[in-house]
Amino acid sequence: MKKLTRNSRLLLALMLLVCAAALLLAVSSKQLPTGLWPRQISPQAPVNLTAIPLGTINKPIxxxxxxxxxSAASVPIHAAFSGHPSEIYVTEGQAIKAGQPLLKLQPSPSAVTQQVAVPSQQLQTNYDNALKEYDRYQKLYEIGAIPRRQMESITAKLQEAKERLAAAGTQSAGSITGPATITAPIDGIVTGLAAAPAKEVQAGQLLLSLGSGQxxxxxxxxxxxxxxxxxxxxxxxxxxxxxxxxxxxxxxxxxxxxxxxxxxxxxxxxxxxxxxxxxxxxxxxxxxxxxxxAVVPAVPTASILQDSQGQTYIYLAVNGKAVLQQISVGKTMDDFTEITSGLPAESLIITSSLDSLRDGDTITVIQHQ
CATH class of the missing domain: 2.40.30.170 (Efflux pump adaptor protein, beta barrel domain)
Structure with missing residues (x-):
């Protein structure tokens, strides 16, 4: 009777060991997907597989x-003297280019006979700002920090402000003799068009603005x-x-x-x-x-494995062994994915048998693409 009890105990202990091993294997399989499980059995015959060198892609910068x-920036256009628009060449929302005529301003009788003592303060302010901007950009252009077309645009803007200020100065020496055509100082979209034909405006009054239209x-x-x-x-x-x-x-x-x-x-x-x-x-x-x-290192997207925590891996062929390597990835283009973690330039990326391969397996590379 005692002998039977001892055998029963041995059998129970054996069953407990088997259950514990099965539970451990189940937990391990949930943490790593197929292709990432560690090898638990004796070494097998070498696995025949293919591998390719670490590649590159041209990643957009x-x-x-x-x-x-x-709030979108806009440039206000003011009347240089009192009068009324005799012609308006633009409409609300219209895209225009720098130098394009906006409207023709007919001076009022009082503006024609009045001696203008000083140029418009707004014109003077516009010129001062354009000159400061030109000086800043000139220094940047000299060291190659801005392109030539941008410098040309700033130069044209300064010239426009200078011509307007000069015209106002000429008028100050005598009287305003006739209508003046107001042109656009910059490229833009007409917004806030307040001017209307025959509608009287005062010197300094806002006629329209040039901006993005938004x-x-x-x-x-x-x-x-x-x-x-x-x-x-x-x-x-x-x-x-x-x-x-x-x-x-x-x-x-x-x-x-x-x-x-x-x-x-x-x-x-x-x-x-x-x-x-x-x-x-x-x-x-x-x-x-x-x-x-920019040229960046990359591997075939299909060669990348991922575990349940989102970590990414690849297998490298190293001295006849499969070596599991954790990596970080970047942009995917076509069939390749950028590698942002460091890999030696001579790395060989395993591209086949990934589902059955285990870390440390003995391998034979039968195709080296």
Whole structure:
């Protein structure tokens, strides 16, 4: 009777060991997907498989910065003297180019006979601002920080302001003798058109504004090194409050207060009207597509394994063994994915038998692509 009890105890202990081993194997299989389980049995015959060298892809260079939504900038156009528009050449919402005629202003009788003592304060302010802007950009152009076309645009803007100020000075020496054609100082869209034919206006009164035609735009800071990649017209993607809007760089201005490390503000013109939920002052993520590319290491997307925690792995062929290597990944293009963690340039990436392969398996590379 005692002998039977001892055998029963031995049998029970054996059954408990078997159950514990099964439970351990089940837990292990939940943590790693097929192809990542450690080898638990004796070494098998070498596994025949294929492998390829570490590859590369041409990854688009994208400048990503945190910016904000802002009220779209606009340039006001004021009357230089009292009178009325005899002709208006533009309409609300019309896109115009710098130098394009906007309207013809007929002076009033009092403006014709009145001696103008000083030029319009607004014209003087416009010229002073244009001159300061020109001086800043001239220094940037000399060191190659801005493109020539941007410098040409600033030069044209200064010349326009200078000619308007000179015309006002000429009028100050005598009387206004006839109508004056007002032209656009910058490219833009006509907004807030207040002028109407035969409607009297006073000197300094707002006639119209030139802007993007939208209430909202976006602003983002750039560093000096970014100016070699970002230019006027560069495509942009703006993300704010789970909304995505495309746009383009409309202007780039240096921040005057930045003395040690130059900082620039890029103003983004949005290609479509923002949703009403978007307001000025909201933060936004700005993705600027520079059009340039960089060569980065990459592996076939199909060779990447992932565990239940989202960690990514590949198998490397190293001295006749399969070595499981954890990696971090970036952008996927076509059939390849960027590797952002360091891998030796001579690495061989295993591309077959991934479902049955285990870390440490003996392998034979039968195809080295």
């Amino acid at each position: 994208q400048v990503t910065r945190t910016g904000s939504l802002e 209430e909202l735009g976006a602003v983002v800071q750039l560093e000096q090194k970014d100016l070699y990649l970002v230019q006027l017209g560069t495509p942009v993607i703006v993300e704010a409050v789970q909304q995505t809007i495309v746009g383009q760089v409309a202007s780039i201005y240096p921040q005057v207060e930045a003395k040690q490390n130059p900082v620039f503000l890029a103003h983004i013109k949005l290609a479509s009207k923002p949703a009403e939920s978007l307001k000025a002052g909201m933060p936004a993520t700005i993705h600027i597509n520079t059009g340039e590319t």
